[in-house]
Amino acid sequence: MARATPPAPPAEELPRVLLWRWRRNPLRRRTDLAQAWIATALLLAVLAATPVAMFLVGDTAYRHHLETARHQAATRHHTPAVLVRDAPRHPEPGSDEAKQALYPASVRFTGPHGHTRTAKADVEPALPAGSTVRVWVDHEGEITDPPMTMTQVRNRAMGSALVAAMAVPLLGAAAYGYANRRLERHNLARWDAAWADVALRWTTSP
Structure with missing residues (x-):
């Protein structure tokens, strides 16, 4: 036999139910x-x-x-770099995705202390070897992200x-x-x- 569900209290009784701890009654404890x-x-x-x-x-x-x-703006430099090898090609040349895609490729650049270095940088797809790109380099000559914008x-x-x-x-x-x-x-x-x-x-x- 199914048990009867007690009816919900009327809307005007809800504040009294929710605020029962504030009302004086014999069952209310100090806690x-x-x-x-x-x-x-x-x-x-x-x-x-x-x-x-x-x-x-x-x-x-x-x-x-x-x-x-x-600090980043003062210690990071936008330096030209030359691709050592051809950059990978995107599987869908000319697509919107290809226009936004970047691929890691080896580049050669001159560090802030005058030393020539080779490292990986993210470049546009299908760039041929010898192309010039610009990379951000920190004061130690490591390729890094650009300084934070406002x-x-x-x-x-x-x-x-x-x-x-x-x-x-x-x-x-x-x-x-x-x-x-x-x-x-x-x-x-x-x-x-x-x-x-x-x-x-x-x-x-x-």
Whole structure:
């Protein structure tokens, strides 16, 4: 026989159900009220701390990446290089994918200290040997990425701010979970003590 499902509470009763820890009733424990206060305090703390954390983390990340971009611009050089061998061909020449594809190829260039070096660089497909390309070289003569642009600096700072915005609620949820477990352990300990007292009265002979 199927069990009857109790009807859902009316819409006007939902606030009373959700806020039962705030209402006085004989079954409410002090730990229930403490749990309600902890949840409220953590909610307010998360709402207040999230924009502050976003600003502080985003500003710190922006300053860091901006300084990194300036250092890269000062120490990296756009240098001409010559292909040592033909670059690989794209399987679909002339396609949109071929126009955006890059292949590693050996190039020869002169480093910042005047030494001729050979290394791998990403070049357009099907370039013949002897073609001239431009590569970014650091102060040690190693091929590297171009310096960060201001768009990249802003994007990385915004990414850090978004991570901070997600981290604050997670920390708040973790704090609430920890407090809830402590309160539950306290309730269970009181239940055990109360049950031991009642059980002793039931089992004691008159």
